[in-house]
Amino acid sequence: MNSQVLRLPLPSSKSMHSFFSAFCTEENIEQSISYLNRELTTLGFPSIYAESKGKELNLVSIINCMNELLVLQHKNLRAQEEVEMQHLKLGSDMDHLQNCYAKLKEQLELSKREIVGLQERDRQLQSKNRNLHQLLKNEKDEVQKLQNIISSRATQYNHDMKRKEREYNKLKERLHQLVMNKKDKKIAMEVLNYVGRADGKRGAWRTDKTEARNEEEMYKVLLSDYEQRQKQLLVENAELKKVLQQMKKDIISLLPPQKQKPKERSEDGPVLSDLEEDIGELNKENMWELSCETVREQLTNSIRKQWRMLKNHVEKLDNQVSRVHSGALNEKDVISREDHELETEKLELEIQQCKEMIKTQQQLLQQQLMSPCDDDTTLLLQDCYLLEERERLQEEWRLFREQKKNFEKERRSFTEAAIRLGLERKAFEEDRGAWLKQQFLSMSTDYKHSENVTTPSSDQDNRLPKSTSQQRKPHCMLSGPVSAEPCQTSQYITHNSSSAASKKPTGDSKSNQWVESDKEET
Amino acid sequence: MNFSELFKLSGLLGRFSPDGRCLASCVQYRLVVRDVNTLQILQLYTCLDQIQYIEWSSDSLFILCAMYKRGIVQVWSLEQPDWHCKIDEGSAGLVASCWSPDGRHILNTTEFHLRITVWSLCTKSVSYIKYPKACQQGIAFTKDGRYMAVAERRDCKDFISIFVCSDWQLLRHFDSETQDLFGIEWAPNGCVLAVWDTCLEYKILLYSLDGRLLSTYRAYEWSLGIKSIAWSPSSQFLAIGSYDEKVRILNHVTWKKITEFEHPATITNTKTIVYKEVEKSPSVETERLSFPPTRALASSLFSTQSKYNIPNAVWIWDIQKLKLFVVLEQLCAIQSFQWDPRQPRLAVCTGNSKVYLWSPAGCVSVQVPMEGDFQIVSLSWHSSGDSMVLLSKDNFCVCYLEREEVK
Numbered sequence: 001m002n003s004q005v006l007r008l009p010l011p012s013s014k015s016m017h018s019f020f021s022a023f024c025t026e027e028n029i030e031q032s033i034s035y036l037n038r039e040l041t042t043l044g045f046p047s048i049y050a051e052s053k054g055k056e057l058n059l060v061s062i063i064n065c066m067n068e069l070l071v072l073q074h075k076n077l078r079a080q081e082e083v084e085m086q087h088l089k090l091g092s093d094m095d096h097l098q099n100c101y102a103k104l105k106e107q108l109e110l111s112k113r114e115i116v117g118l119q120e121r122d123r124q125l126q127s128k129n130r131n132l133h134q135l136l137k138n139e140k141d142e143v144q145k146l147q148n149i150i151s152s153r154a155t156q157y158n159h160d161m162k163r164k165e166r167e168y169n170k171l172k173e174r175l176h177q178l179v180m181n182k183k184d185k186k187i188a189m190e191v192l193n194y195v196g197r198a199d200g201k202r203g204a205w206r207t208d209k210t211e212a213r214n215e216e217e218m219y220k221v222l223l224s225d226y227e228q229r230q231k232q233l234l235v236e237n238a239e240l241k242k243v244l245q246q247m248k249k250d251i252i253s254l255l256p257p258q259k260q261k262p263k264e265r266s267e268d269g270p271v272l273s274d275l276e277e278d279i280g281e282l283n284k285e286n287m288w289e290l291s292c293e294t295v296r297e298q299l300t301n302s303i304r305k306q307w308r309m310l311k312n313h314v315e316k317l318d319n320q321v322s323r324v325h326s327g328a329l330n331e332k333d334v335i336s337r338e339d340h341e342l343e344t345e346k347l348e349l350e351i352q353q354c355k356e357m358i359k360t361q362q363q364l365l366q367q368q369l370m371s372p373c374d375d376d377t378t379l380l381l382q383d384c385y386l387l388e389e390r391e392r393l394q395e396e397w398r399l400f401r402e403q404k405k406n407f408e409k410e411r412r413s414f415t416e417a418a419i420r421l422g423l424e425r426k427a428f429e430e431d432r433g434a435w436l437k438q439q440f441l442s443m444s445t446d447y448k449h450s451e452n453v454t455t456p457s458s459d460q461d462n463r464l465p466k467s468t469s470q471q472r473k474p475h476c477m478l479s480g481p482v483s484a485e486p487c488q489t490s491q492y493i494t495h496n497s498s499s500a501a502s503k504k505p506t507g508d509s510k511s512n513q514w515v516e517s518d519k520e521e522t
Numbered sequence: 523m524n525f526s527e528l529f530k531l532s533g534l535l536g537r538f539s540p541d542g543r544c545l546a547s548c549v550q551y552r553l554v555v556r557d558v559n560t561l562q563i564l565q566l567y568t569c570l571d572q573i574q575y576i577e578w579s580s581d582s583l584f585i586l587c588a589m590y591k592r593g594i595v596q597v598w599s600l601e602q603p604d605w606h607c608k609i610d611e612g613s614a615g616l617v618a619s620c621w622s623p624d625g626r627h628i629l630n631t632t633e634f635h636l637r638i639t640v641w642s643l644c645t646k647s648v649s650y651i652k653y654p655k656a657c658q659q660g661i662a663f664t665k666d667g668r669y670m671a672v673a674e675r676r677d678c679k680d681f682i683s684i685f686v687c688s689d690w691q692l693l694r695h696f697d698s699e700t701q702d703l704f705g706i707e708w709a710p711n712g713c714v715l716a717v718w719d720t721c722l723e724y725k726i727l728l729y730s731l732d733g734r735l736l737s738t739y740r741a742y743e744w745s746l747g748i749k750s751i752a753w754s755p756s757s758q759f760l761a762i763g764s765y766d767e768k769v770r771i772l773n774h775v776t777w778k779k780i781t782e783f784e785h786p787a788t789i790t791n792t793k794t795i796v797y798k799e800v801e802k803s804p805s806v807e808t809e810r811l812s813f814p815p816t817r818a819l820a821s822s823l824f825s826t827q828s829k830y831n832i833p834n835a836v837w838i839w840d841i842q843k844l845k846l847f848v849v850l851e852q853l854c855a856i857q858s859f860q861w862d863p864r865q866p867r868l869a870v871c872t873g874n875s876k877v878y879l880w881s882p883a884g885c886v887s888v889q890v891p892m893e894g895d896f897q898i899v900s901l902s903w904h905s906s907g908d909s910m911v912l913l914s915k916d917n918f919c920v921c922y923l924e925r926e927e928v929k
Contacts, residue, residue: 150744158701162678169677176636179614187614191607195584195599195626195643214686214693221668222731225713229775 033057040065244303251306255313524922525890526561529554531918533574534900539582542905544600546585547918548573553587553598558904561920567598570608575618579625580667584643586628588619595619595628597643609641623667623687635660638672640690649690655680659705664712669693669731671715673703682706682717682729694733700725704748711757714774718748718762726751726762728777737777741770759841771841781844785837836870838880850880858900864907871898877912877921890919 024032037048045065050056324337535548544564545556551572555565571589578585588595593616597607615633622629628641635656640649654660655673662671667687674681680703684694702720709716714736719725724747728736739762741747746765753760759780760772769783836859840847854872861868870878875896878887890896890912900913909922 161702165678172634172636175634179632179636187610187612189607189609189641189648191597191643192605194645195605210689211691214689214691217668217686218693218731222713225711 030055045069241299244299248299248303248306251303251310255306255309523888523924525892526920526922528892528896528917528919529556529561531913531916532572534913534915535573535576536902536911536913536918537576537578538902538904538911539578540580540905541582543582545911545920546576546578548576548587553585555585555600558909558920565598565600565603567596567603569596570594577619577621579621580623581625584621584625586619586621588616590616593633595630597628607643611639614639620661622670623663627687627690629661651683651685653681655703657704659707662706662708662715663687664708665710666712668712669708671706671708673698673706673717675703682715682733684715684731684733694731696729696733698729699727699735699738705751707751707753709753709757709760709774710755714757716751716753716760718751721747721749721765723747724764726760728760739772739777739779741779742766754841769839771844783837783839783846785835836868836880838868848880850878850885852878857898860901860903860910862903862907863905867907869901869903869910871901871912873897873899877901877910888921890921892919 033048041047045068046061048057048062048065050058529547530549531547532550533548535546537546538544538558539546543558545558545561547554547556551569553565553567553569553573553576554563555567556562557564567585567587569587569589571592571594573587574590575588576585577588583601584597584599586595586597593611593614595609595611595616597609599605609628609630611630611632614636616630617633617635618631620629621627622640626643628643630639630641631637631654632639635654638651638654638661640651642648651672651674653674653676655675657673660673663669670685670687672683672685674683680698680700682694682696682698683692685691686693698717700717700719701723704718704720706715706717708714713731715729715731717727717729719727724741724743724745726739726748728738730736741762741764749763749765751760751762758774760774762770762772764770767785769785770779771781771783772778773780835852836850836856837846838848838850839845850870852870852872854874857871857873859868859870865881867879867881870880872878875890875892875898876887877890877898878885880886890898896917896919897914898912899915901910902913903910907923909920911918911920
């Protein structure tokens with residue numbers, strides 16, 4: 001349509017001619033002019049005739065009309081263009097809107113689907129939740145059931161135990177009766193002689209008096225224990241009270257009595273004065289020795305009050321400090337920060353100076369010590385060194401003596417071992433000699449005289465009394481020369497071995513014999 | 523540290539005398555008494571059967587040897603070696619035997635815990651205590667030896683009887699509110715008796731000397747309860763070890779719990795020192811409870827060992843600060859440990875041939891220089907703290923410690 005509209009106002013030049021010649025030809029000029037005049041007048045233009053009903057044409061009006069018509073034509077063309085533009089715009093707008101609409105529809109569909117999905121999930125989760133709750137309830141029920149089972153089983157077991165115990169007791173009673181009835185002569189105690197009591201006193205009969213005495217003793221023991229505990233607690237209490245008093249004094253000293261505003265003073269006036277009175281009373285020395293309820297309460301209450309006041313005070317200070325930080329100064333109560341810093345700097349300087357002074361003094365002192373000292377100090381120093389050396393020497397002496405003792409011990413044990421070895425060896429030799437002798441005797445009884453046989457044994461017999469009297473010595477004095485002892489002891493051993501010839505003398509049993517006979521002797 | 527040579531031993535029966543002068547040991551049916559310093563044999567006694575238990579009398583003058591199979595107790599005197607005494611329980615049988623605190627009476631528990639017979643060495647009198655309770659610690663003597671508490675059970679109820687040891691008169695007899703009494707123990711001050719229930723119930727009762735119930739303590743219900751307890755030497759604290767791997771401490775004023783100690787498998791507090799035994803390094807690095815003796819100023823420590831899950835570690839707690847002080851972790855399971863009677867020093871043995879010592883200054887492990895296998899199963903200190911006896915299944919040896927001079 002647009003293209004059709006556009007084509008019309010721009011006809012080709014050829015068609016223009018034909019177009020124009022179609023309307024007006026040489027024959028119908030008058031008619032066309034009158035037609036044009038009629039059209040123009042109906043359109044509101046002035047007539048193109050010079051006068052009305054005349055055939056003369058007003059050129060001016062014709063040109064004006066033509067101009068007007070051209071202008072009109074331009075206007076119309078422009079209007080048409082505008083309209084077409086608008087048309088286009090509206091078309092594109094419509095397209096755009098349709099696209100949007102389509103997209104939105106799509107989105108709506110998507111959202112609807114999502115919602116459906118989420119709802120589905122929600123439903124699933126809820127059902128899961130319900131299931132879990134149900135499970136939890138089931139578990140709890142089971143636990144409760146199990147607990148009930150346990151307790152019932154416990155009571156059951158107790159009953160069973162009691163029953164079995166009763167049976168057991170019956171058996172025990174029966175057994176006891178049997179044991180007592182048997183009147184075993186075997187159940188007895190045999191003792192060589194009765195021993196005295198540990199505390200040396202004689203045993204006493206059990207009477208009511210002794211019972212009463214025992215009760216008394218028991219109560220005495222209990223009472224003494226309680227008294228001791230009470231004493232400890234009293235001491236603890238007194239200490240704690242002292243600490244509390246101290247704390248109270250410290251708190252009072254910390255609380256600022258002067259820096260209060262008049263307003264505050266008036267408010268706390270009565271309170272303070274009361275407190276002061278209390279403080280005055282409670283600070284009296286005798287008050288803390290009373291331990292009755294009211295005094296205790298007063299003390300604790302007063303401390304609590306003061307502690308609260310101190311807390312408030314500290315909080316106030318904190319607030320003030322924070323206010324100073326943020327810039328709002330309340331110059332009356334607050335030390336400005338710079339002043340504070342100045343003071344700290346001053347104090348630091350002082351500390352530095354003091355430290356330096358201390359250092360210099362230390363140095364001077366050291367110099368004094370290092371410098372050549374007079375005779376007294378040198379003597380003292382020498383004495384110190386001597387003492388040190390002496391102590392060291394004493395230590396070394398001590399060690400030396402200890403070592404000596406150890407060596408003595410070792411030597412003694414070695415000699416004992418040597419003695420034993422020697423004795424054993426001797427014993428062995430003797431045995432061998434005896435055995436050989438016996439062999440010899442048995443082999444040649446025809447040849448030897450009886451005297452020869454008796455002389456060695458008679459020698460032995462003669463020597464025996466001597467040895468028996470002296471045999472105690474080797475057991476007591478094990479230190480000393482080895483040579484003197486063995487002969488006597490060897491006699492003793494041969495006596496033993498010959499008397500108990502049936503036993504084969506081995507090392508172990510020999511020592512056992514020795515020991516046992518030793519026991520018998522002592 | 524010096525070690526003596528190995529001597530034969532049977533039944534882990536090696537004991538120092540209370541006065542610290544002698545050491546008694548058993549080899550099958552022989553009782554050997556040695557001098558503590560020289561280990562020379564002072565006396566040798568022969569009993570009628572294999573000895574199962576020995577005990578010194580409190581004045582170190584007598585030793586009793588109990589032979590449970592034959593039902594015989596023989597008593598030997600150290601002053602007079604030819605003095606002898608034999609107590610034959612005959613058909614009544616013998617299950618346990620012990621001295622009374624005055625060292626002149628012997629308490630025999632007959633078989634099936636039918637009765638306890640009190641034999642006197644001074645007079646011809648014999649006393650009987652009926653219905654004794656068959657439990658781990660049924661007889662308890664006060665530290666000063668004045669009173670004896672005996673747990674009894676009649677008609678399915680527990681009772682406690684308190685006797686005066688001087689004349690064996692019954693002082694108090696009261697029932698105990700336990701279901702099934704497991705043990706009793708006196709506080710060192712002799713005024714409070716702790717009574718605790720079977721491990722099925724966590725309950726500990728505290729009775730005064732005159733039979734009044736002072737307090738009851740129950741930590742929880744249903745789970746397994748108390749394993750063992752220990753009094754502090756000043757009687758101020760009572761430590762209770764239980765099956766939930768915790769130790770709870772009660773104070774003597776209110777008998778309420780002041781703290782509880784846990785024994786976790788991993789220790790998160792960085793302030794506790796853990797000594798771990800490592801194969802080569804010489805430093806060693808602890809429900810049995812024991813308190814060491816307290817010196818006037820020293821902080822009290824006590825050690826616990828959790829046998830339930832972690833038997834290789836000894837935990838040492840500081841009571842003044844109420845927190846864990848040290849943990850000793852060993853390679854093998856701990857067999858026994860004991861505090862030095864004089865100072866805070868702990869000796870530990872784990873069944874190998876090393877003895878471990880811990881003190882606040884540090885830890886040391888010492889290999890006992892013996893040939894062959896010497897697996898230390900138990901140890902016990904001498905009363906002076908200068909030596910200790912190390913016992914294995916078949917042998918024992920004495921270890922002498924150098925005394926540090928206190929300046």
